[in-house]
Amino acid sequence: MxxxxxxxxxxxxxxxxxxxxxxxxxxxxxxxxxxxxxxxxxxxxxxxxxxxxxxxxxxxxxxxxxxxxxxxxxxxxxxxxxxxxxxxxxxxxxxxxxxxxxxxxxxxxxxxxxxxxxxxxxxxxxxxxxxxxxxxxxxxxxxxxxxxxxxGDIAAVKQFCKSHLNERFRTADGLCNNINNPTWGRAGTPHARFLPPLYGDDLNMGDTPRIDSVAGGLLPSARDVSVKVFRHFEFNNHPTHTHMLMAMGQFIDHDLTFTPHEKGQNGADIxxxxxxxxxxxxxxxxxxxxxxxxxxxxxxxxxxxxARSSPAIQTGCGVSLMSSPDNLPPPGPRDTCALTADHTERCLKAGDERANEILNLGMMHIVFLREHNRIAYKLAKKCRRFRRNNNRLFEETRRIIIGIMQKITFYEFLPEVLGSKTMRKHQLKEQQYRGYDPEVDPSILNEFSTGAFRFGHSLIPNHFAFMNEDLSTDYTKHVSETFFKPIEVQHKDLMKKLLRYLTTTKSHVVDREFSESVQDRLFEDEAGDSFDLVANNIQRGRDHGLASYMEVRRACRLQTVSTFPNLPNMTPENRALLQDVYADVDDIDLFAGGILEKHVRGGVVGPTFACIIGEQFRRLRQGDSFYFERHKTSSREFDTRGSVKRRIGKEKDRLRGGSVKRRIGLEEDRLRGGSVLRRISFEKDRLRE
Structure with a gap:
């Protein structure tokens, strides 16, 4: 029924x-x-x-x-x-x-x-x-x-890019990042591939998703895999990471990836x-x-x-920030969130419509919007010519914010996800940067966006807590009640209380435990209808024709096997769970197999996901002609000091301790070479033209 x-x-x-x-x-x-x-x-x-x-x-x-x-x-x-x-x-x-x-x-x-x-x-x-x-x-x-x-191959496009060869600022959509391949990494272009696709139709062109078992018959239902392998609700907390690891990871993910779904006539939901x-x-x-x-x-x-993802083809196509008086994003159309006319709050208008999806995303958009406007104000105050040129002021500030974002991503977030050894293997260490390589395509890999970088879904909690100054809990709210309802982030006191929770409460461990809020009650509505995020991840991988888990391990030069008892990097219990639902090891979906692996040393993901994530960010760094460290001045420009309050809404003494670990889940003794004070804020004497 x-x-x-x-x-x-x-x-x-x-x-x-x-x-x-x-x-x-x-x-x-x-x-x-x-x-x-x-x-x-x-x-x-x-x-x-x-x-x-x-x-x-x-x-x-x-x-x-x-x-x-x-x-x-x-x-x-x-x-x-x-x-x-x-x-x-x-x-x-x-x-x-x-x-x-x-x-x-x-x-x-x-x-x-x-x-x-x-x-x-x-x-x-x-x-x-x-x-x-x-x-x-x-x-x-x-x-x-x-x-x-x-x-991308039309001479006029290349000529346009060559005429902008020495531009100081990147284009809004990434066009011309690579002069010879202008659309590499551009927004709105198809995903790249780590491995050739594996669809279910005879021509392997995507008419039919990957649905067949190598043993004959069909693959198990994605919901059956979710229930039999991942539905346990017995959470393990990480000893050092806080929920900001999840919040920052989701913010980075939405900055990098977006795959639109098919719609019906006039944009109807199919x-x-x-x-x-x-x-x-x-x-x-x-x-x-x-x-x-x-x-x-x-x-x-x-x-x-x-609904399947929209088809795409590899054709080669492809001032301060606007804010309201209360320093929030401007109001967005009512059809971009689930708030009704009875709510005094509004939908948030940001560069990504998913800012309204969940509270931590709305919060991160607001934090970086405020940091952008704070820097713009300081630049305008210090540099007279910026006051006469709003566009130049915006672009200079945007350039700084991008640099801040890149430094946090590569040198604070990724080391915690991949561990030191994997960082070194993929040449992601700070001292390993050798400059821009025009032969590297920074386009987003399908296996990254549809598989490996969804590891963070295991970190999503069941509830958001709103904490007082003494870190006692004022009240909690089930995550399922917050989807597309960005209410609390629009109230100063409630946003501070949410920040305290995210920056002081221990995160879940990346494993086979997913919260009820996303496995059974994702996007739950008033009639009780909902969805399963784990099943969605598995089904989306099949929709995109992702190769099997074992094939991806082979491409990563990791050990491959032909029987379930010999599956490497897994506990006996996880092997048994997979064997109970899949007919053959070569049937295992990338997301299902990757999330069950034992973590690499010092990281939060297993070797297969670490391989894909490491390769993706290597390409993003080496293939970015505007990467913040490319020019010698970058280290001085972005290694700056300031105060914790400048990153999270100018909260002076609310976040006791104010250390990095409370914002992106890092231990003080593991952070050699600087605190958060260096990573995001600007001191007056560091602001250069």
């Missing part, structure tokens, strides 16, 4: 059946049209590419003029601010992302047609000069390239649990629903809604 949150589709009348049948007939009509159109085999590259482009147009028409409109009335049905709405809001695509999605559908269909009509695979097609030239020619002739809105009268789920290309087995310990429905 579908959840009571939405209209039940278990017993639909003939209208729904007719709608589904109509959808199938229209799809068959497009297929029949294509067969009749083809007639004889193409005799030249030009003919083949032309017909491929026709196939691309048919695919776009079918997806956007048939499928989405047919299901629109069911997609828009449901509870306002419900679970499905919150899931859609978390990964809401921008208008540009939706625009590019259509082109991805077009190009994927065209490529699929060429592969099916030739003896070449997609990689061979891309490397064939004749095909590339014909593809480029017809794209230009038909205006397809221009409509795509991007072109209902992937829509059923036929016979009880079977209606098959939609945008959907990959999660099956819930009967007898589930929490859910009383048989389907968890799951």
């Amino acid at each position: 579908a959840s009571s949150t939405y209209t039940s589709f278990d017993y639909l009348d003939k209208e729904v059946l007719e709608m589904a049948v109509l959808f199938k007939w229209r799809s068959l009509a497009f297929l029949l049209f294509g067969v009749l159109y083809e007639g004889v085999c193409a005799k030249s590259h030009a003919e083949l590419v032309k017909r491929a482009f026709d196939k691309g147009r048919q695919a776009v028409t079918e997806r956007y003029d048939v499928i989405k409109p047919n299901f629109h009335e069911y997609d828009v049905a449901g509870l306002e601010h419900g679970c499905r709405w919150k899931m859609g809001l978390m990964m809401k695509p921008s208008p540009f992302a939706q625009y590019m999605e259509r082109h991805a559908v077009f190009y994927l269909a065209a490529t699929r047609y060429i592969v099916q009509r030739s003896s070449m695979n997609p990689r061979e097609i891309l490397s064939d000069p004749a095909f590339r030239e014909e593809w480029k020619t017809q794209s230009a002739e038909q205006g397809i390239m221009e409509e795509g809105g991007c072109a 209902d992937c649990c829509l059923k036929m009268p016979n009880g079977l789920l209606i098959d939609r290309p945008e959907c990959f629903p999660i099956n819930v087995t009967a007898g589930d310990p929490h859910f009383r429905k048989d389907c968890l809604n799951f």
Whole structure:
């Protein structure tokens, strides 16, 4: 039975059946049209590419003029601010992302047609000069390239970047970071790959997610894996880290990664649990629903809604900060959070819409906004020409904030995550920086964003506590009650109380224990409908065609095995849990296997996740032409002293001790070479032009 949150589709009348049948007939009509159109085999590259482009147009028409409109009335049905709405809001695509999605559908269909009509695979097609030239020619002739809105290999783009070769400030979206490859690392571009994708369709192009077991049959339900392996609720606390490790990690993650989900017509949130009268789920290309087995310990429905990520293609596309009088982010649209008209608070408007998702994210946005404005004020006061040029003042301040963020990330956060040995292995130590390397692509790896860097989900607590000055608890609030409700961070006293909790309370350990707030009650709504973050992580990896856990270990040059009892870097109990749910070790999902590993020495993740995270941040540092240490002045510019109050809302004496360990979970005796005073604040005599 579908959840009571939405209209039940278990017993639909003939209208729904007719709608589904109509959808199938229209799809068959497009297929029949294509067969009749083809007639004889193409005799030249030009003919083949032309017909491929026709196939691309048919695919776009079918997806956007048939499928989405047919299901629109069911997609828009449901509870306002419900679970499905919150899931859609978390990964809401921008208008540009939706625009590019259509082109991805077009190009994927065209490529699929060429592969099916030739003896070449997609990689061979891309490397064939004749095909590339014909593809480029017809794209230009038909205006397809221009409509795509991007072109990393177009001479004009490279010329633009070369004309800005000596720019002091990076562009807002990262364009021109690399002069020869202008879109490497640019926002809004597809993920890179550590390993080739492994999808379920014959052509391995992503039409079908990874669903098959190597032993035959299907992979286990992502929810079954979550329940059988990870649902225990027996938490272990870290001896030194505080909850700020989680808060800072999530802030960094959202700064680096964003993968929009598919939407219905007019941006509606897709209902992937829509059923036929016979009880079977209606098959939609945008959907990959999660099956819930009967007898589930929490859910009383048989389907968890799951919209696939928007398709993307590797085409090469791709003053002070605004604040309110109370030094908070300006108000955002009401549809960006779950607050109603009854609330006096507002949605927060930030560079990332997920600032409203959970309290610690909203808090971190406010902290860095205030630090930005504090520095801007000091710069304007010290440097007269900045007072006459607001844009220059903004860019100089932004440059400093980026440097602060990078120093915290690479030299305070990462050492605690990876440990000293892994930092050295991936050349991430401070003394190992050798400058910018234009041959390194800093683009975000799929295995990083969809797998390894989700380790922090194990650190999310069940409750937020609001603590008084003496560190006694004033009150607590279940995390599930705070999703997309940024209330407390908009009140000065409550934000201080939340900060005390995050900076003084011991963090959970990264392991197989996940809090109920995210495993059973993620985005819970008033009707009691909710989601499972662990199942989501596993399903998203399959959606993206991530290689199996064992394949990733092989790529990392770690030990691989063929039997569960021999799984390395795991306890016997964790091996048994995996064996109970997976048919073969080569079926194990990257997230499920990686999170269960014993930690590397001095870190909080196992060797597989450490490999991926280390490789990603090596690329981010070496491939960043604006990295804060690239120029000799950087060490003086960013090694500054100040006061704790400047980082966390100018709280003078509220945070007793004020040491680094209370903000990002680090022990004093493990921090050689400086306290937080050096890392984020600026002293007057250090402010340089």
